Amino acid sequence: MAFAIDTKEPVGVATSDPLQLPIITKFKIALCQLIVTPNKKENIENAHRLIEIAVEQGARLVVLPEMWNCPYSTDYFAKHAEDFDDEDALWTFSMLSEVALLHKITIIGGSMPEWSNGHLYNTCCIFGPDGRLKAKHRKIHLFDIDIPGEISFKESDTFKAGDEPTIVDTDLGRIGIGICHDIRFPELAMLYREKGVHLICYPGAFNMSTGELLWELEQRARAVDNQLFVATCSPARDSCGSYTIWGHSTLVGPSGEIIATSGHQEAVVVGEVDYSKIKLQRKSLPLNKQMRRDIYKFVNKHEQNGLEG
Numbered sequence: 001m002a003f004a005i006d007t008k009e010p011v012g013v014a015t016s017d018p019l020q021l022p023i024i025t026k027f028k029i030a031l032c033q034l035i036v037t038p039n040k041k042e043n044i045e046n047a048h049r050l051i052e053i054a055v056e057q058g059a060r061l062v063v064l065p066e067m068w069n070c071p072y073s074t075d076y077f078a079k080h081a082e083d084f085d086d087e088d089a090l091w092t093f094s095m096l097s098e099v100a101l102l103h104k105i106t107i108i109g110g111s112m113p114e115w116s117n118g119h120l121y122n123t124c125c126i127f128g129p130d131g132r133l134k135a136k137h138r139k140i141h142l143f144d145i146d147i148p149g150e151i152s153f154k155e156s157d158t159f160k161a162g163d164e165p166t167i168v169d170t171d172l173g174r175i176g177i178g179i180c181h182d183i184r185f186p187e188l189a190m191l192y193r194e195k196g197v198h199l200i201c202y203p204g205a206f207n208m209s210t211g212e213l214l215w216e217l218e219q220r221a222r223a224v225d226n227q228l229f230v231a232t233c234s235p236a237r238d239s240c241g242s243y244t245i246w247g248h249s250t251l252v253g254p255s256g257e258i259i260a261t262s263g264h265q266e267a268v269v270v271g272e273v274d275y276s277k278i279k280l281q282r283k284s285l286p287l288n289k290q291m292r293r294d295i296y297k298f299v300n301k302h303e304q305n306g307l308e309g
């Protein structure tokens with residue numbers, strides 16, 4: 001099967017007032033909180049199984065975790081990576097494409113290690129209901145942390161950072177993508193809101209040191225500040241690796257409310273996205289109009305380059 005990227009630029013880009021809604025404004029989203037093992041084939045089969053469960057539960061949009069075809073560990077990233085130009089080695093990629101087409105669903109494919117031109121990226125692939133790759137997001141903010149006696153992890157030893165925000169127009173709305181640590185940078189979410197995004201999906205793999213205090217806080221903050229939906233999807237907690245995953249995949253609505261969430265075990269979390277809630281929230285509390293752009297101006301690379309619509 002040949003794969004093609006839908007190169008269509010995110011349209012228009014309107015500021016989000018007045019909010020433009022897609023034709024489908026209400027649908028079920030599933031967050032597949034997968035158990036991950038060192039066995040890539042097993043991980044792919046397991047992800048396939050949970051996507052099927054999500055479909056049975058009526059989900060039209062399915063989100064997978066950060067790094068689900070291999071453990072979140074620098075020992076595995078290169079071994080489990082796929083080069084999207086090498087059609088014979090696209091196990092992960094092909095399964096996502098085929099299952100999206102089979103069930104006519106949109107899949108935010110979590111993330112996987114991607115080889116490209118001698119570099120390794122932490123990459124999220126987004127597939128449309130026609131099975132085609134609509135976009136890919138390479139993690140922009142790599143996760144380097146050193147808390148002595150608690151956690152030390154350096155993604156930048158292995159990965160190269162991506163340089164682009166990713167906005168995908170789908171029949172289920174305009175979706176912005178971030179991967180895990182990307183959630184800590186409110187500027188990315190603000191940029192997405194400015195570009196009319198309805199839902200930000202963050203596949204993630206927070207850890208035990210930062211997860212309890214910050215994982216939910218970051219999600220709710222991005223949602224409430226920008227008055228849009230935020231969906232996160234984590235792997236299930238493992239107990240054997242050196243990096244222990246926090247879990248708790250969650251769907252948050254535009255007033256910061258938690259719509260659906262999970263604990264730390266394997267689960268398919270299903271929740272309803274209803275974009276009329278964004279309209280309502282922005283009407284009751286018009287932050288975009290109240291914003292004092294005369295006092296502070298949000299400048300981003302796209303504006304600087306004159307690309308702003």
Ligand SMILES: NC(=O)CCC(=O)C(=O)O
Pocket residue numbers: 066142143179180181182184204205206207210211214
């Ligand atoms: N995989 C990651 O990016 C983890 C981010 C994280 O745990 C944080 O505290 O930030």
